[in-house]
Amino acid sequence: MTAPTLSHDDDVVICVRGLKNGFGEQIVHEDLDLDVRRGEILGVVGGSGTGKSVLMRSIIGLQTPIEGEIEVFGENTIGRDETEATEIRKRWGILFQGGALFSTLTVSENVQVPLKEYYPKLDQALLEEIAAYKVVMTGLPPEAAPKFPAELSGGMKKRAGLARALALDPELLFLDEPTAGLDPIGAAAFDELTASLQKTLGLTVFLITHDLDTLYAICDRVAVLADRKVIAVGTIPELLALDHPWIQEYFNGPRGRAAVSSVKANAGHATEDRG
Numbered sequence: 001m002t003a004p005t006l007s008h009d010d011d012v013v014i015c016v017r018g019l020k021n022g023f024g025e026q027i028v029h030e031d032l033d034l035d036v037r038r039g040e041i042l043g044v045v046g047g048s049g050t051g052k053s054v055l056m057r058s059i060i061g062l063q064t065p066i067e068g069e070i071e072v073f074g075e076n077t078i079g080r081d082e083t084e085a086t087e088i089r090k091r092w093g094i095l096f097q098g099g100a101l102f103s104t105l106t107v108s109e110n111v112q113v114p115l116k117e118y119y120p121k122l123d124q125a126l127l128e129e130i131a132a133y134k135v136v137m138t139g140l141p142p143e144a145a146p147k148f149p150a151e152l153s154g155g156m157k158k159r160a161g162l163a164r165a166l167a168l169d170p171e172l173l174f175l176d177e178p179t180a181g182l183d184p185i186g187a188a189a190f191d192e193l194t195a196s197l198q199k200t201l202g203l204t205v206f207l208i209t210h211d212l213d214t215l216y217a218i219c220d221r222v223a224v225l226a227d228r229k230v231i232a233v234g235t236i237p238e239l240l241a242l243d244h245p246w247i248q249e250y251f252n253g254p255r256g257r258a259a260v261s262s263v264k265a266n267a268g269h270a271t272e273d274r275g
């Protein structure tokens with residue numbers, strides 16, 4: 001890995017400095033800084049329209065910023081030529097909102113898309129074998145591989161999207177609202193899957209969410225977007241110690257308190273189960 005030049009810290013996988021994004025007259029980000037550390041699950045929160053998805057799109061090179069610098073794995077990601085950008089892109093996987101599966105392809109074929117794109121010489125039998133492995137890895141039954149997205153439940157679609165995001169054995173995973181639209185049990189199961197894959201594969205995870213349960217259950221740190229920048233980043237107790245009205249309202253409001261009790265209750269069950 002190239003040493004990061006922006007952060008001077010080898011443990012920083014994503015480093016954003018002085019980011020400015022906008023559309024016409026509308027400025028979405030200004031002077032935004034963020035570090036994502038190796039091996040952490042970083043939750044990214046903020047009110048609707050604060051620019052969480054635009055931030056993710058800037059980091060992965062789908063949105064060219066007006067100003068600022070972004071490094072991923074110590075490599076500048078802005079304005080790279082296609083060959084250089086491809087080399088960096090190979091090292092991350094993305095689960096877009098809603099799964100974003102190709103509806104005319106089966107689950108297995110969806111997982112094979114990035115493999116074919118980056119390794120065009122792999123033979124078909126191997127492609128299918130890798131896809132089958134990724135499908136099972138995300139907790140789907142092997143019978144899901146030949147199915148089309150329309151034949152899957154919402155939760156299964158998310159898992160299929162995750163299988164595709166993991167196709168290239170990434171070091172870094174971007175998840176955009178992975179539990180949106182899932183029922184609470186499905187959402188909790190998806191959180192568990194994310195946490196267990198993160199641990200097993202040693203992933204760094206950039207996770208955009210509105211789901212307080214997800215933040216409490218699996219995020220190591222949380223970055224809060226407001227006023228066009230990351231106004232705070234830290235553990236939830238660290239954020240709760242801050243006197244910012246949006247942070248207090250979000251984490252200490254009725255939904256935040258409910259999420260804490262549910263995490264405590266689950267921890268209690270886990271202890272009882274072990275006993």
Ligand SMILES: Nc1ncnc2c1ncn2[C@@H]1O[C@H](COP(=O)(O)OP(=O)(O)OP(=O)(O)O)[C@@H](O)[C@H]1O
Pocket residue numbers: 023028046047048049050051052053054055
């Ligand atoms: N391609 C685009 N063209 C014009 N405006 C855009 C574009 N993409 C995003 N925006 C605007 O940028 C702002 C931030 O959008 P973004 O989707 O990043 O918000 P978000 O924080 O992810 O919101 P949500 O939580 O509702 O998903 C919004 O006002 C949105 O309308």
